[in-house]
Amino acid sequence: GAVVSQHPSRVICKSGTSVKIECRSLDFQATTMFWYRQFPKQSLMLMATSNEGSKATYEQGVEKDKFLINHASLTLSTLTVTSAHPEDSSFYICSARAPSESTDTQYFGPGTRLTVL
Amino acid sequence: QKEVEQDPGPLSVPEGAIVSLNCTYSNSAFQYFMWYRQYSRKGPELLMYTYSSGNKEDGRFTAQVDKSSKYISLFIRDSQPSDSATYLCAGLRSGNTPLVFGKGTRLSVIA
Numbered sequence: 001g002a003v004v005s006q007h008p009s010r011v012i013c014k015s016g017t018s019v020k021i022e023c024r025s026l027d028f029q030a031t032t033m034f035w036y037r038q039f040p041k042q043s044l045m046l047m048a049t050s051n052e053g054s055k056a057t058y059e060q061g062v063e064k065d066k067f068l069i070n071h072a073s074l075t076l077s078t079l080t081v082t083s084a085h086p087e088d089s090s091f092y093i094c095s096a097r098a099p100s101e102s103t104d105t106q107y108f109g110p111g112t113r114l115t116v117l
Numbered sequence: 118q119k120e121v122e123q124d125p126g127p128l129s130v131p132e133g134a135i136v137s138l139n140c141t142y143s144n145s146a147f148q149y150f151m152w153y154r155q156y157s158r159k160g161p162e163l164l165m166y167t168y169s170s171g172n173k174e175d176g177r178f179t180a181q182v183d184k185s186s187k188y189i190s191l192f193i194r195d196s197q198p199s200d201s202a203t204y205l206c207a208g209l210r211s212g213n214t215p216l217v218f219g220k221g222t223r224l225s226v227i228a
Contacts, residue, residue: 006160032213043205043220044161051213093160097213105151105209106216108160 002028002098006109013084014117021079021112023094029074030096034106035067038091050077084116120144121208123219132228136193140206140219143187147208150182151216152191155203164204165191196226 003026013019023033031052036044048069050056056069066088068080077096081088091113095106123140130136138152149168153161165180167173167189173180181190189206203223207216 004160034215044218046215049213049215091158095161095216104149104211105163105166107163108153111158111160113158 002026002096002107004030004094004096004107004109006094006112008112009110010113010115012115012117015085016083018080018082019084019114021081021092021094021114023077023079023096023109025075025096025098025107028096028098030077030098031074032097033071033077034095034097035069035077035079036093036095038093038111044093047079081114084114086116089114089116119219120217121206121219123206123222125220125222127223127225129225129227130196132196132198132226134196134226136191136196136200136224136226138191138193138204138206138222138224140189141187142189142208142217144208144210144217145187146210147217148211149209150180150189151207151209152178152180152189153205153207154200155205155221157202161205198226198228201225 005024007022033050035047047062048056048058050071052071058064071077093111095108121142152165155161167182170184177194179192203221205221206219
């Protein structure tokens with residue numbers, strides 16, 4: 001299957017700082033990437049849909065000025081959590097669309113665990 | 118009504134059992150259906166992908182889709198303790214749209 005990487009896998013930061021998370025499709029070009037967050041023992045919650053070269057589409061209730069998404073190339077999307085606070089501590093996961101002649105599905109990265117002190 | 122309904126469990130079975138995981142969906146626009154497996158503190162891993170009604174088999178896993186009743190299933194044969202994870206079903210309208218997930222079923226396979 002297609003491979004999606006995320007960096008860093010884990011980050012601890014102080015309240016008020018900004019954190020950037022990278023999502024890369026390693027062996028395919030992803031015109032569309034998605035960002036999710038997941039709290040312990042809960043399901044994935046979609047934050048935004050990111051299309052290469054255009055502005056991200058945010059889900060209702062997600063602050064676009066706080067969660068900045070950039071999809072500057074077909075293999076890289078970044079999520080920046082600005083002025084992070086303890087309530088932003090969560091597991092952030094990206095996925096990338098991998099279309100082919102026979103399939104059209106999405107593959108997930110391994111996730112980034114953010115802890116804000 | 119949520120677009121994809123899934124019993125969150127937990128489901129506990131003995132090693133070697135056949136596991137049946139099920140979801141129902143309400144959105145007729147879904148074209149594709151997936152099953153993902155998620156281990157604790159990891160990203161979801163794609164297990165099975167189906168497009169049309171019918172069965173698809175891959176090793177110990179069989180995915181089943183019945184579009185007439187809007188019902189999707191995942192069967193795991195000869196279950197192993199390593200199968201213990203949360204299983205997520207998902208529907209997809211088209212590639213540019215986000216997956217719509219069920220809540221996930223937590224499975225424990227006891228040795």
